[in-house]
Amino acid sequence: MKKLTYMLPVLILLIFTLVFETSGAFAIDYSEQLYLKGKLARLNGKLDLAENFLKQSAKMGNRESLLDLYHVEISKNNEIKAIGYLVQAKKYWEVSNEAYLLLANHYLLNEKYDKSLKVLREALPKFPKDPVIIKKLLQLLIFSEKYIETITIASGIIKNFPDDIEMLESLMFAYEKTEEYTKCLKIIEKLRSKRPENPGYKILEGTINFVIGNYKKSFRILKQLSVDHPEMPEVNFNLGILYEYLGKKELARKEYLKYLKSLDGDERKKAIKDLVNIKRQHLKSTRIKE
Numbered sequence: 001m002k003k004l005t006y007m008l009p010v011l012i013l014l015i016f017t018l019v020f021e022t023s024g025a026f027a028i029d030y031s032e033q034l035y036l037k038g039k040l041a042r043l044n045g046k047l048d049l050a051e052n053f054l055k056q057s058a059k060m061g062n063r064e065s066l067l068d069l070y071h072v073e074i075s076k077n078n079e080i081k082a083i084g085y086l087v088q089a090k091k092y093w094e095v096s097n098e099a100y101l102l103l104a105n106h107y108l109l110n111e112k113y114d115k116s117l118k119v120l121r122e123a124l125p126k127f128p129k130d131p132v133i134i135k136k137l138l139q140l141l142i143f144s145e146k147y148i149e150t151i152t153i154a155s156g157i158i159k160n161f162p163d164d165i166e167m168l169e170s171l172m173f174a175y176e177k178t179e180e181y182t183k184c185l186k187i188i189e190k191l192r193s194k195r196p197e198n199p200g201y202k203i204l205e206g207t208i209n210f211v212i213g214n215y216k217k218s219f220r221i222l223k224q225l226s227v228d229h230p231e232m233p234e235v236n237f238n239l240g241i242l243y244e245y246l247g248k249k250e251l252a253r254k255e256y257l258k259y260l261k262s263l264d265g266d267e268r269k270k271a272i273k274d275l276v277n278i279k280r281q282h283l284k285s286t287r288i289k290e
Contacts, residue, residue, distance in 0.1 A: 031060035138170035233262035
């Protein structure tokens with residue numbers, strides 16, 4: 001009896017410890033159960049039920065529930081509440097890029113490009129080696145015609161991703177748009193070594209050589225492209241421009257006709273306007289030289 005009395009406090013302590021640990025595990029499991037129930041309800045279109053489960057799960061610290069709550073509110077057309085959940089997830093879930101990407105994509109789909117850029121710019125320092133964040137930011141910068149910023153970011157990051165095609169292409173387009181042709185040609189050379197079957201790089205190389213006055217090389221590239229890829233009308237367009245500037249009007253006319261025949265309706269009207277503008281620029285430059 002004395003032994004039992006002596007052991008009683010130890011037994012009570014063991015029981016309390018067991019209950020505490022079990023309740024903690026139960027709480028964790030229950031949060032996950034609520035999350036899974038909410039996700040399943042959302043996928044089955046039971047949005048009110050899903051919202052109830054997910055809110056409970058989120059209160060218990062399940063951060064993934066916040067992302068699903070975003071989808072629930074989007075399905076209910078509650079955009080403000082949906083964004084609120086993403087902002088909350090972004091704030092409390094620093095180790096994951098998912099909330100940032102969802103929020104950036106949401107703004108992008110709603111054509112709120114500045115807001116999408118703001119989110120991605122905020123995400124970059126937090127995830128400086130995340131290729132998904134980097135690529136999406138560079139693509140949106142190119143789309144928004146922010147070429148200097150594209151170059152600043154891409155040229156600093158590319159050393160960590162020397163073989164990434166999409167990042168190299170973003171840098172290539174930015175250099176081309178800012179007329180940094182020497183740097184652009186270097187990037188094109190690198191891209192061609194990785195994707196020699198892609199004719200787009202050769203077209204841009206031929207165009208740049210034309211712009212910088214290297215007409216022989218431009219002609220050689222574009223002429224070979226017209227043989228290897230007769231299905232690409234933009235080659236005929238560029239060849240026509242080259243012939244036009246070299247004073248070979250009949251050859252230019254033939255290439256322009258090939259180009260125009262490949263187009264329909266509004267595309268053809270736009271192409272004709274472009275050609276008229278090119279001719280005007282050519283005449284203007286000729287007069288200046290005279």
